[in-house]
Amino acid sequence: MKKVYSSYDSLMVWHLKNVLEIHGIHPILKGEYLTGVAGEVPPIECWPEIWVLEDSQYDYAREIIETALNSKDSPSQPWKCSGCGEEIDGQFTECWSCGKSHS
Template sequence: MRRIARAPNAAIASLWADMLQEAGIAASVQRQYLSSVAGEIPPDQCLPEVWITHDEQEGAARALLDELQALPQRRWHCACGELVEGGFESCWNCGRPMP
């Protein structure tokens, strides 16, 4: 097993691990409950971590995480009048795709 990333919180770590698993890379989240001991140990050592099972998949896993973290951010107005910001390609209000 090899650690490939520390996440800012358990939700992000879970999303990253899920994306890796969807790509066929065996991944798990470790230390997701360690934040409760922050202060007893340094806070930066309490962050949740994403680990992969097979070391030979490290390159592919890191490339996928880099791609995931570099999603383009957009700001556009939907025909329904909603302002959509972020990495979304469809309107959250009506479901129309980005023009």
């Protein structure tokens, strides 16, 4: 089992977990229940983490995460998902709720 990503931004962690699942990887989250008061950056040992069960999936998972992070545009407007109507932050290219890509 390997840790592939960690961030104080639990929304991003959830988003990347969903992206990994879309790609057929079933990651597990650790520590997401430890995030503190909204607006506060929790200490690094409390950051939510994404782990993959299979070490062989590590490289693939990292690749997906890098791609997802790099595809973040410079500050952009929130958009409304055409699949489920969810309001999505501009830095996400896919709906965290239903996984539909922003087009």
